[in-house]
Amino acid sequence: MPMLMADNVTKSFGGIKAVDTCSIAVERGSITGLIGPNGSGKTTLFNIVTGFYKADSGTITLEDMPIHGLKPNQIYHRGIGRTFQITRLFWKMTVLENMIVPVKQLGLRTLMSQGVKKHEEEKALELLELVGLIKYRDEEVRKLSFGQQKLIELAAVLMSDPAMILLDEPAGGVNPVMIEKMMELVEDLNQKGTTFLLVEHNMRLVMELCQHIIVLDHGQKIAEGEPSAIQNNSLVLEAYLGSTHNANARA
Ligand SMILES: Nc1ncnc2c1ncn2[C@@H]1O[C@H](COP(=O)(O)OP(=O)(O)OP(=O)(O)O)[C@@H](O)[C@H]1O
Ligand SMILES: [Mg+2]
Known part of the structure; x- marks a missing residue:
């Protein structure tokens, strides 16, 4: 049984489905990557898991207990910590x-x-x-x-x-020396038992740290698997090439 599961989660803003019938699972003890082009719904999914947004539909479970509908501080008390894309x-x-x-x-x-x-x-x-x-x-x-x-x-x-930490672009805008520090720290914490769900555009970091990677595009999961499989997945390459975001340029 995965530690965290999002099941069929949808969230719209006006006409845009930011997250679209998306299901993900995070295994205990893993560093799981959540990647995808700009605007693919990564931060929105984080906000739903951590109680900052309420999903239109779908469920979130932690250790098999539903947590959707709980407030951010209640979810924090259940053992999920997070950082923000723009630090707060x-x-x-x-x-x-x-x-x-x-x-x-x-x-x-x-x-x-x-x-x-x-x-x-x-x-x-x-x-x-x-x-x-x-x-x-x-x-x-x-x-x-x-x-x-x-x-x-x-x-x-x-x-x-926290038993689980959601990191939203920990290396974004960060210099290479500090990126190394951040990576070492995440690896070290993971070895001591912390589970991570990691959003990041830096592909080297994602490929090195994560055992399992989930790829979103337009709010939908388009692929998941081991880093080597994701790197060679044509749907993933297409999603990145079709976006304004060039993943390799930032790797
Ligand atoms: N609070 C909001 N109000 C309206 N639209 C939103 C809101 N938050 C996100 N969106 C829209 O939802 C979609 C997904 O955005 P989100 O921030 O989740 O993407 P992302 O994958 O985190 O992108 P990035 O890699 O650029 O951080 C985008 O079209 C975005 O404009
Ligand atoms: Mg984001």
């Missing part, structure tokens, strides 16, 4: 504050007028150490590079020890 950090707060604010926002504990609880700060510092950004703990987030901000967002997600 608090620009004028420090790196360390950004690690701790989501814990408060998501009601992961009742908080906080007397200041940060010791163990949370300790955990935040450990995670900043892990992502190699401890020396920026007291810097305002806006002063850091885009790649550093993406790592901070991932570190902040780790504060709640």
Whole structure:
């Protein structure tokens, strides 16, 4: 039984079917890739799984329990963390504050007028150490590079020890050195048991990290399989060539 399943999910915006009768499964312990040209519905599907959007139809189950209809913070409590295509950090707060604010926002504990609880700060510092950004703990987030901000967002997600993490373009706009760091971190977390669903246009990253890849086009699943099979799938090549997006150019 897969850890996460989306079954026949559809979501329209006006006349556009952003996600169209789409079914996906994410196996426990996997790094599963979700790829497809721009506008193919990847982020919309993430938003549905994490409760930010309500699907028009279809079901989402986590560990065989329905989670569609739950609010984002309820889904977060069930163990699904996510990062955003465009990071949602608090620009004028420090790196360390950004690690701790989501814990408060998501009601992961009742908080906080007397200041940060010791163990949370300790955990935040450990995670900043892990992502190699401890020396920026007291810097305002806006002063850091885009790649550093993406790592901070991932570190902040780790504060709640999610069993599954959805990453929306973790390497988008990020320099090659930081991409390597991000890849190492994802691999390391995966080896320690975290399951990932990964949206990314960087094909090298997807092909290296993922055991299983699902391809969307116009909201529909057009292919899935091992990286080698996906790379040679004519439907997938056509979808990318027919779009404005050139996957290889960004690899
Ligand atoms: N909130 C919204 N309101 C209206 N249309 C939307 C909304 N969100 C997404 N769409 C539309 O749904 C379709 C799928 O968009 P989505 O952002 O899910 O694509 P994507 O695969 O994540 O693309 P990208 O690779 O560019 O991030 C697009 O046509 C987009 O314009
Ligand atoms: Mg997107």
